[in-house]
Amino acid sequence: MIHIKEVAKQTKITVRTLRHYDQIGLLTATSKTEGGHRLYSDEDMKKLQQIQFLKGIGYRLQDIKDMLSDSKWNWSISLKSQLVYFIDEQERLKSIESSLRELINGIAVEGGDESLAVQKLIQLSNWDKTRLRTFRENMFTDKELELWTRLPKMRGEDPDSLEWIALLGQIKRHMRDDPASVRVQNIIRRMLEKQMDEFKYEDEFIDKLWDIRKSPKQSEKLGLYPIEQEVLDFMERAYEIYISSLQKSTT
Incomplete structure (x- = not known):
């Protein structure tokens, strides 16, 4: 498990941003320390990479949440729509x-x-x-x-x-x-x-x-x-x- 401060250091994402992701249900830490600090698993880190990638190509956080939580999400249609938008x-x-x-x-x-x-x-x-x-x-x-x-x-x-x-x-x-x-x-x-x-x-x-x-x-x-x-x-x-x-x- 990786402490939230270490995640912030490795990914250059602020602790405040990670907390915000948790609050909106986009990325919830798997565990917490006795002191209440968030701890992230390897799976959490992979999901965080996906979030940052999708954010980098212009998706809003709510869209990313929907994409990653819906197993039936049509990625092809969504990506083509995003491409048209950016063109x-x-x-x-x-x-x-x-x-x-x-x-x-x-x-x-x-x-x-x-x-x-x-x-x-x-x-x-x-x-x-x-x-x-x-x-x-x-x-x-x-x-x-x-x-x-x-x-x-x-x-x-x-x-x-x-x-x-x-x-x-x-x-x-x-x-x-x-x-x-x-x-x-x-x-x-x-x-x-x-x-x-x-x-x-x-x-x-x-x-x-x-x-x-x-x-x-x-x-x-x-x-x-x-x-x-x-x-x-x-x-x-x-x-x-x-x-x-x-x-x-x-x-």
């Missing part, structure tokens, strides 16, 4: 994770403006996903739809998406600067380098996407993260200055 829960948590990542990235794009990021993401969440997909399929060719999948994503955790998000945030922070300033031009240069890395020889697609981006209605129909018109105009002016300087340097 659904996993999907729910994945959705929450994506939303948190999107909010973090939205705040970065908005230069730290949490309220604006939340407002825009609420706006995005209200858009009809089926209509967005249909509009996209009607707007782009099959090849362009494949290119679309390479675009940075607000919910993305890949380095490419995160850098694009950071670059947009930098543009917003420097909106009061001259678009010809070295700081702004360096941001535009890096944007164009990334564009070239991912979409080399795809100028037609990029031009088409930019024209859509400049139209709030078209952007909304495609489910693009809302960017203010003044930011897009600023980026376009900075881009024109950058291209003009490149042309001058090559002539």
Whole structure:
């Protein structure tokens, strides 16, 4: 027989928890010392292992009690039901994770403006996903739809998406600067380098996407993260200055 304190030491389960198991009839000690301390048999220890295993895969204590006390318990049905529950829960948590990542990235794009990021993401969440997909399929060719999948994503955790998000945030922070300033031009240069890395020889697609981006209605129909018109105009002016300087340097 094993003293309750020794059981607690071996299993890392607190004495308080073991007493609780006894009180609810989940695991009753086989015997007690003269002083009233619980003593556990080898069978009790095996049952305790089963309890901890089932608890570890998400079962409630009452469910475990029912499972271990009912000789006719259908383990197969119960385990399959538990698996379905956790698959659904996993999907729910994945959705929450994506939303948190999107909010973090939205705040970065908005230069730290949490309220604006939340407002825009609420706006995005209200858009009809089926209509967005249909509009996209009607707007782009099959090849362009494949290119679309390479675009940075607000919910993305890949380095490419995160850098694009950071670059947009930098543009917003420097909106009061001259678009010809070295700081702004360096941001535009890096944007164009990334564009070239991912979409080399795809100028037609990029031009088409930019024209859509400049139209709030078209952007909304495609489910693009809302960017203010003044930011897009600023980026376009900075881009024109950058291209003009490149042309001058090559002539």
